[in-house]
Amino acid sequence: ERRILFSVWSPYKTDNPKEIPEDQRITLLKKGDDVYTGKFGNEGSGGQSYLKHMWKAGQTYRFLLKAKPTVNNSTDYTAWFMDPEVKDWQLIASFRRPKTFTYIKRPHSFLENFMPHMGNKSRMAYYTNQWVCNTTGEWFELSKAKFTADATARKDARLDYAGGVCEGKFFMKNGGFFSERVAFDQYFEREDQGDRPEINLKILK
Template sequence: MKKYKKSIHKILLLLISTCILACSSDKKTLNPLDNRELDLSITVPPGGNSWVINSTKQDAVLIHDSGIHNWTALDDIIRIYFHTKLTGELHLGLHMKSEKGPSTIKVTVGNTTKDVVIDNTTYKNVEIGMFDITKPGYNFIEIQGLQKTGEYIGDIDKILLGGPATASGISFVPSDFSLHFGRRGPSVHLTYKMPENKDITYFYNEITVPKGEDVVGSYFMANGFGEGYFGIQVNSDTERRILFSVWSPFVTDDPSTIPDDYKVILLGKGEGVTAGNFGGEGSGGQSYKVFDWKPENTYKFLLKGEPSINNSTDYTAYFYAPEESEWKLIASFRRPHTNTYLKRFHSFLENFSPHTGFISRKGKYTNQWVYDTQGEWYELTKAKFTADATARDKARLDYAGGVKESSFYLKNCGFFDDNTIINTEFSRTSNGIKPNIDFSSLPSLGSQ
């Protein structure tokens, strides 16, 4: 009988030991952190902070001001970006629903991925779990569908965050900021220091776009002045343009409302140039030429501006491509109610496509010179870095500018962390080489 009891005792001990070992191999069973309530006190609007990173076409279909909708394809990869000052534990939830029945999604933050089944067909908070933020700065949540029951994987109208990593606050595009401009990203500028008490008739600049930085939606603006701008764009995967515009002195976003005596007049344009009006961000005269400019090539820009008849000023833009080895006329406009030489010289880099705001781009701005009425060239070697309201209001923090040797540069978008303090002043190395331009040989308004 004693031997029988001892045998039973040994069997019980063995079963208990086996159970303990089995339980210890299941971290979810023994880890008390898994039972903690998630802190989901911060709401991030997906409309202004999300992109379909593997398809700009799908991005236009899925991402809306109200959230992520029309999500049908399992190969769509959605990223939501946010910026933290701290590392540590991040709590994550999604306010979402599936269409008809269960959908399974994959959610990744850093090196951790969780598969989550969504079976609620009305909106509710879905707790995703805890993740480790290993670096301060920009991080992202990546979401992809794995399985779906109906046509749609699901709808997401809120990203819910919290936890120790957010204790010092986080940055993202808030719901009371323009989600359109938030997705476009910050615009960045260089304002050049000018020689004093000079009447400037010409402004010369050069731009080189490094390989891989020519992202769709980019406008590398070389010659900005008080009444307009002149530069190169990436308009689509198949089209690039040279763009030159002059604002009307009549302030409106609708060009059809401009009185006749305030309209910008086209004086002439080059071969292959389209000219007309523009609106939406002020209004005026606009010209562009479709031109397949290349990264790594250096393009030259020359702007002329001088007072004309009847209290007006004429502005003329010329473009030099190394592929063609000669100056080409873009267009010449007359701006009424204006009597001035060229002033307020600047350059900028902007992204006009909200679908590519998650991709960084950079331009080099080199060899700035101005020419005055006395026939003297002056080199511009100093510039102040500034940025638009998207940066100043801290909706986006991925903006930078500066100097490298003899070139200024501007960089934006892409959620990089090393930004530049706004209003920082920079000086580039002087090269002392004046532009070699015979003004008399430039194309006349009637020659092209």
Template structure:
């Protein structure tokens, strides 16, 4: 599909930000008193929990090792974590090879404190704070003065508490979880399809509210067992309609796919790019650069049909209200496959690991399937699920379900509301099938 930190700094950044939902939390600095006999110590790696939230383009960055480049005074690094309960915490930053002295500012929920860092420091005390309520916490750090080239290299944020606060954060980098964790949790809606019939077509509609479409978002409307179809935000000036089909040969490298298992392009619409993709499985990809608009409802129609020779043909059409007609995106042949439409679903993901601290939301509407005899069946039931990062509770800023007469999905931004994985939702039936002139489709 479309296609993460470091030291004790991660925990620090986590307390300072809280994002929009966290901003209301009461977190007070306590210069007096200590956290004694700590029964809980949390080491938060910045590599999976920290973002450069101010100072983009400065060259400062977060890598899997934490904050490795930090020379611009405009740069702000934000670390996030979630706590299940209130309590007093003591914060420390773990450094890596501090070469020169510096002064940094640590900010948590509108409160700031200057911290001195000396050459050779490996562990720096950041202070003690009372967390007055559970939820996401954001911790910001910013450089004030430095005698060397960098303010410091921060690997981890360490949180100590008298009791178990149930902190949630990206804990390890196994299977590249820092990268996936910084992208944020992906969430899905799997629609219930009657099992007694063969279905060729799936239709749905999608609206993205204004302000909920940050760069890196993929709003996937029409998923199937072997691929996906939806819209993306690729840059400030580019948006796409994306349709992809996985090869039956399982690999992340398209160059490894044998010729007899490659996805074959049968036809494509005018202005549509086609090629191969990798890194999340491999296969055939097509996209159409189209400046779709927030608050508009777009229609998606695609088919899955066996060719009777041991292969299956996948075709996708996109309808923009601005254009008033269906557009062919592409038609692919998948070898060694004999299936009708299976596993209709939608999902929401972020494919830029530097933007997982920004929230996105999509409205998924009016799902219908058409069987091989031409009968429409309305799909009003959906199961909510999440990816590995969500299931492990490394990130809990995800939600989905029913909103009025439609479904919705939301992720990223470190908001506090979470919907249980596996929850079933139902929307009201419209009982009005889509009007599609199949004979006139391009």
């Protein structure tokens, strides 16, 4: 089983979703067809959604995230997913986060292995043709990125991680006990592709 996951953290700091005060809970606004929604805990808490989808290694998929400040000092976060075989944007979910009034400021991409017993397997992902759109509809390509690491890498619990640019794409890699370690907290740049997304944002669900 494989999933397309979209989660939004509550501003209230707890690992138990039951402890979140009513006025700081994540509210589900909408969800897509066949999408599961609920709560999560144990790494902070908040609202969770996922679509069971058998994505394939080596295939390029598209993701779209919107953040919009809204009423009562809140922000609405909405995520869509596109499978190139379907060629249509599918709504995952839309959540409202209280005590937050912001647009997207610091986007991140990451590669996570949350099953330690799979540490002998190498995981690698490419990140390419990434763009942001401002409030006036202008698109800007993201061609510079900082390679960072989590606490596991920073305390040298694992040494097999890497990131950078390969064939014009950002990449990250971890696991499998390889040796080509890359120093974190450095910047990498790739050439602009100029392939601006052609998305009619107004007609998205």
